[in-house]
Structures are given as structure tokens and as C-alpha cells.
Amino acid sequence: MGKVGTFGYIFMKDKEKKFSRTEAPHKSAQMVEAIYGCKWSLTVYQLLARGINRPGEMVRSVEGLTTKVLNQCLKRNIEFGILERVSYNEVPPRVEYKVTVFGEKFMEILDELEKLQRAIEKQI
Template sequence: MINKEKKFSRKSAPEQTARMVETIFGCKWSLTLFNLLAHGINRPGEMVRNVEGLSTKVLNDCLRKNTEFGILEKRSFAELPPRVEYHVTPFGEKFIAVLEQIEQLQKEAENNDD
């Protein structure tokens, strides 16, 4: 008698992670935002001043999404005038490393097309 028991089940993309990657890549400013943070620019006003074409509204939306996903954390300081800074979380560091790997794969794929 032959055992025809299936050893593998259908594998699908993790929903939350797939949605997170799609949302972050969907925001054309997220990668720029991560670059700013890597260079120590972590205050929203300073971010807007350093990036041509980036509006406060779009930046706030991008920061909110990244904060909701746990990639960034918002730190508010009880000062006058109020001060807010954003920092990459430990989870965010892992996520950004994955994005960098995807970027590297893209470069390799482009080189293979030549």
C-alpha cells in the first residue's frame, strides 16, 4: 500500500507583513525617511526642510504609518515649544535590513537583465 499523505501544505504570504511591506513601499517617502533617520535627522520640521518636495502633511502620514507598524517610535518632550522626535525601533532596524536586502536583490536583477 502506497502512503499518499501530503507532506506540505499551501504556503501563503504572511498577511500583516505583506501589508506592511506594501504600505511602506507604497509611500514613496518612506525610504527617504529612513535615510534621514540614519543621518540623525529625527525631527519633522528638520525633515521637511531637508527634502525638496516633501510636505508636512505627507510626512506626518508617512510617520504615522511607520509608527503604527512599530517601525518607528515617537518621542514627545514636555518643552516649550513642543519637541517631537522619531527613532527607529529594534523591530524597525530588522525591517529596514530586509528592505535593504530587497534593494540589493533589485540591483542584482537589473544587472542580470544586461
């Protein structure tokens, strides 16, 4: 087999170029599904955009949000690299969450999905 180059071309010795099969982006698709499937992630992003970045304040700000569910949501977002946990060495302990650079890019994609949804709804 030949060497795979840019854009999926396979370079064969003294032969023509062929395309390799393109596959769906598994990891990014799973990430979008997990985040969009979690009804609280989008709410957490809205809270962070409004400057509410401490877990206790988040729970108090949203009816129906529990500490357990929030912690699961935050953990998932940290694992994906969307959010970052910042711990301060204070008494009492203080923890805040912020959006990473990657998280900002990811949220732009979610905004585009929302625009697409509105366009689809207008057509119906």
C-alpha cells in the same frame, strides 16, 4: 482533525503526518507594500540614519516633502511599529522620531530587497 505542530505538521492519532497548506504572510506583505509604495518612507529612513529626527527639520531637508505628507508617512510607520514618536515636555514642544528594534530588522529586509533589485538589473 489533529493537532498542528511545528512547521505545519498535522499530528493525527495513530496516523501518518501530513503537511498543512502554507499561505503567504499577509500582514508582513501588506506592510512591505505600504512602506515601499510610499515614496517618502525610504527618504525618512535615510534622514533618521543621518541624525535628522525632528519633523520640521525633515521637511526643510527634502525638496517636495510637505508637513501633511510627512505626518501621514510617520503615522503609518508608527502603526507598523517601525518608528517611535518621542515627545519631550518642553516649551516650545519638541518631538523626535526614532527607529524601533523591529524597525531596524525591517530595514534590513528592505536593504536585501534593494540588493535583489540590483542583481536583477545586472541580469537584464
